[in-house]
Amino acid sequence: MSHANSPREWAIDTLCIHAGQEPDPIHGAVMTPIVLSSTFAQDGPAMLKGPGFDYSRAGNPTRAALEACFASLEGGKHGVAFGSGCAATMAILLMLKSGDHVLVGDDVYGGTFRIFDKVMKQFGIEATFLDMSDATKVRAAVRPNTRLVWMETPSNPMLKIFDIAAIAEVAKSASAWLAVDNTFATPVLQRPLQLGATIVVHSTTKYLNGHSDVVGGAVVTDDDAIAEKLHFIQKSAGAVPSPFDCYMVLRGLKTLGVRMRQHVQSARGIAEWLASHAQVARVHYPGLASHPGHALASRQMKGPGGMISFELRGGIDASRAFLAALRVFVCAESLGGVESLAELPAVMTHASLTAEARRALGIGDGLIRLSVGLEDLNDLRGDLEAGFGAALRAAR
Numbered sequence: 559m560s561h562a563n564s565p566r567e568w569a570i571d572t573l574c575i576h577a578g579q580e581p582d583p584i585h586g587a588v589m590t591p592i593v594l595s596s597t598f599a600q601d602g603p604a605m606l607k608g609p610g611f612d613y614s615r616a617g618n619p620t621r622a623a624l625e626a627c628f629a630s631l632e633g634g635k636h637g638v639a640f641g642s643g644c645a646a647t648m649a650i651l652l653m654l655k656s657g658d659h660v661l662v663g664d665d666v667y668g669g670t671f672r673i674f675d676k677v678m679k680q681f682g683i684e685a686t687f688l689d690m691s692d693a694t695k696v697r698a699a700v701r702p703n704t705r706l707v708w709m710e711t712p713s714n715p716m717l718k719i720f721d722i723a724a725i726a727e728v729a730k731s732a733s734a735w736l737a738v739d740n741t742f743a744t745p746v747l748q749r750p751l752q753l754g755a756t757i758v759v760h761s762t763t764k765y766l767n768g769h770s771d772v773v774g775g776a777v778v779t780d781d782d783a784i785a786e787k788l789h790f791i792q793k794s795a796g797a798v799p800s801p802f803d804c805y806m807v808l809r810g811l812k813t814l815g816v817r818m819r820q821h822v823q824s825a826r827g828i829a830e831w832l833a834s835h836a837q838v839a840r841v842h843y844p845g846l847a848s849h850p851g852h853a854l855a856s857r858q859m860k861g862p863g864g865m866i867s868f869e870l871r872g873g874i875d876a877s878r879a880f881l882a883a884l885r886v887f888v889c890a891e892s893l894g895g896v897e898s899l900a901e902l903p904a905v906m907t908h909a910s911l912t913a914e915a916r917r918a919l920g921i922g923d924g925l926i927r928l929s930v931g932l933e934d935l936n937d938l939r940g941d942l943e944a945g946f947g948a949a950l951r952a953a954r
């Protein structure tokens with residue numbers, strides 16, 4: 559199997575289906591085989607066969623196909639797959655050393671916050687959390703030992719938009735790397751490496767796999783030295799995905815383009831409808847002209863994505879009644895699957911933050927986050943309408 563990266567000029571819909579996935583040369587299998595073998599026969603001691611596999615922690619044909627696909631989708635040279643998004647994040651941080659400093663967006667995924675705030679602290683790596691809306695404030699927070707800048711855009715759950723190109727400039731002038739968590743946007747809507755990021759990270763659990771049946775992660779970079787370090791960490795620390803999970807993600811990726819376009823179209827429809835609803839105090843969706851990051855999102859992204867959050871009037875009882883009444887939307891954490899999900903960040907995804915930190919970010923008891931799936935738009939709106947009815951009765 560050859561896993562040479564596909565031509566960069568191919569459009570993303572073509573890359574999703576073909577990148578890293580040439581028919582296998584032995585049987586001509588059109589779909590990538592799942593190679594479960596943990597070990598590979600050698601022609602003699604330390605004489606590896608053609609593709610160079612020896613042991614599946616170090617490298618595996620199904621994983622190699624997925625890694626080539628990740629690299630092509632993000633327009634980078636190297637893709638590295640991990641057993642979860644958090645393992646991908648950890649692999650990046652394992653390239654740092656004690657005494658290094660990191661700047662992190664204040665509205666990052668809870669598990670990412672926990673890694674910086676709890677795990678890395680033990681190893682003498684210090685993180686400063688800050689709102690990255692203003693690049694000059696990011697520049698002012700740089701220290702002589704700042705090695706890495708970490709951002710998510712759109713952010714979670716407030717859907718704030720940060721300027722990747724401007725923050726890439728700040729990182730570059732500080733000789734630091736910029737890592738962008740591109741889980742919410744996906745390469746269909748945003749390609750951070752083209753905007754100057756050093757590293758892109760994904761929880762493939764979300765849109766890339768897209769069917770809520772795999773936990774996985776990925777890192778992509780154009781930098782040969784960083785890629786070599788990441789492969790060394792992947793092999794040494796061993797947080798690798800199974801060949802079966804790699805196959806599942808390859809299968810999910812084939813429809814990424816069409817899925818993302820539909821997620822965007824439906825989310826747009828729901829966001830506009832919510833914005834005019836009497837029981838909604840505020841909608842956070844970068845596709846609305848009222849969103850503070852709207853102009854930047856229009857420049858930086860090909861579409862505002864499938865995630866929405868909104869403030870329901872009526873307090874915690876109304877929020878609980880709203881979620882309990884939904885039948886199409888499932889009340890659950892996570893996002894990016896074909897099925898629509900709804901959740902209450904204050905008591906679910908963001909419960910690990912202190913009440914004060916939640917207040918500072920604007921995460922109140924009325925904030926509801928939606929991952930808009932691929933069901934019929936009228937059914938989705940009807941379901942939310944039933945939720946609003948229940949919320950009204952509960953608030954009375």
Ligand SMILES: *Cc1c(COP(=O)(O)O)cnc(C)c1O
Nearest residue numbers: 642643644667739741761763774
């Ligand atoms: C889910 C998520 C992660 C963590 O990924 P896991 O696959 O759950 O380990 C990281 N970043 C973002 C933005 C996420 O949504």
